[in-house]
Amino acid sequence: MMDLSFVLNGNAVACSCTPGRRLLDLLREEFALTGAKPGCEIGRCGACMVWLDDEPVNACLVMAWQLEGRRVTTIEALAAAPSSEPVRDALSRCGAVQCGYCSAGMVMTLTHLHLREPRPDAREAASLACGNLCRCTGYGGLKRTIDVLFGVAQEATVGRSASRR
Known part of the structure; x- marks a missing residue:
């Protein structure tokens, strides 16, 4: 002991x-x-x-x-922390929460990546988050979450706005 x-x-x-x-x-x-x-x-x-x-x-x-x-x-501490709010919100909005078994691990990993400086791009974030498996195979929602959190969604929106000018 x-x-x-x-x-x-x-x-x-x-x-x-x-x-x-x-x-x-x-x-x-x-x-x-x-x-x-x-x-x-x-x-x-x-x-x-x-x-x-x-x-x-x-x-x-x-x-x-x-x-x-x-x-x-x-996750008990991070779930109430303002630093995890963007991640929790994106997971919810993007349909990445199903049975919830993997959700705590996903929040822990994605919040860490979201707080990193420099922040990874979506491709790197997806690669770094690959150690979090989803039993429900909710990977479409997880990909959308990563896109929202790490730039693809924002870049696509900016690109569309610029092309309209």
């Missing part, structure tokens, strides 16, 4: 656990934060995406021994 201290959603927390316990299990079982979902549990689906020191990671791949003194942000 090890005593562990880290910052979770802006609050200092502590617990005792085995060094090999997964962050995903700690979040769900010790801290009752169930937004990160167990999906593939091998780091391929993105359903358990969280931020570790402001970088997206799959919580199923992070071990407790890696958390000491670090900062973890989950």
Whole structure:
């Protein structure tokens, strides 16, 4: 067993656990934060995406021994943050939310990309978001969301306006 201290959603927390316990299990079982979902549990689906020191990671791949003194942000904190509002709005407006199982991971990834400087273009954002899988195959809505958030929709609108002049 090890005593562990880290910052979770802006609050200092502590617990005792085995060094090999997964962050995903700690979040769900010790801290009752169930937004990160167990999906593939091998780091391929993105359903358990969280931020570790402001970088997206799959919580199923992070071990407790890696958390000491670090900062973890989950969808529970990000869902109410103004920084995720454009992403949440675009996902909703573009029809990218279906059953909701992947939504938290999508919000975590897309918000991170949306906050990056320089912000990626739509093609790069789609490539970087490819680690988030949708069980309902809502990829049409996700593509529209990425287009809206990362420039294709705005560029197309600007291009049409310029050609009318």
